[in-house]
Amino acid sequence: MPSLEDMDLYLPSLPLLLGFLGASLVTLAVPGPSVAYVVARSTAHGRRAGLLSVLGLETGATVHVLVAAVGLGALIARSPVLFEAVRWAGVAYLVWLGTRELLRVRQAAGDDADLVRPRGWRLFADGVLVDVLNPKTAIFFLAFLPQFVSADRGGATGQLVLLGLLFVLLAAAVDATFAVLAGRFSRRLRASARSRRRVSRVTGGVYLALAGTAIAL
Template sequence: MPTAATMLGFCAATLAILVIPGPSVMYVVARSIAHGRRAGLYSMLGLEVGALLHVAGTAAGLAALLASSEFAFTLLRYAGAAYLLHLGVQQLRVRHEQVDSPAHRTSPASRLRLFRDGVLVDLLNPKTALFFVAFLPQFVDPGRGPATVQVVVLGLVFVLLAALCDSTYAVAAGRLAARLRDSHRTRRRIDRISAGVYVGLAGMAVLV
């Protein structure tokens, strides 16, 4: 197990990374603005489950295998970008077709779908896997036990801190969105902004 000093250093480094809004935060904020606070929180849970799967892959050596295969990395990256584009188009199409429907305005997005989308968005991002491969081993001490166990522990701590950070953004964005949904025009703008975020994330996944 990592020492207390190592864990404190790891938490400090993790918080320094998480405090700067990245793709995950942008995704959660977009979901919260488009569908409300609960949608953002369910999306956050999906993202963190996806991150946990990446941690498991890192511990099992699968992430290192992905890093060594340019074809697999590229394929997964484009699959993730395509899924984000699908979410963007879906946001525009569904909202615009049903924006005047009272049922549409009062019915929350499917919780299961929001959770699933979050898992897939994170899981289909190979850069997350490569991040864990590069970041977690820096805090592993060979003299403190099996490296796999240490990677899992560090990964769990990272995901927990990420959940706290992302949920804070989800709640804040949800409160802001509740004040902005009073007019038909504002709702349409929210839809377009949310769709734009998904398209922007897709572009980042491919180009950055």
């Protein structure tokens, strides 16, 4: 098992580490697609759904960190065909999520039945796929993490992994905060079957909007 001294070898110098933490917090302070996704999940299905979505998203982000650390992320960045393939797979998945949500609302309204909450594993898996199928996350880590690698420390791969995991932990804390806050309003917004359907329509629209953003940017 690695000792604390071994772990220290893979951390950047203190000034670089403090700069990394500050830059990470500034980056995370601006709500992005991940926050929109988490808020939509929490609002539509409650705090637990939002937190499970956060867990899924950050698991997907961890995959990107590991991929970037071993160099596969650079391959995606240099290959327009591979980049576009992953990007359009992500767009298709978001469109599917939005369409599924809207169809659930329509079916529930037609049957005069209440909406069924997605299962926990589905919420988690959706979050993983939404993040994994976003090549821009890989590009972000490739551009962001190497700026804080110390040449006089241990191997660059170890530093990239540790910095990436630190960023993921910070992102999880920020996203979880939004999930909890949105979950507080969820109970009021879902007080009746009609309001729950309205929230689900908005949620489906958010997924489709995220897909449109992924196409435009």
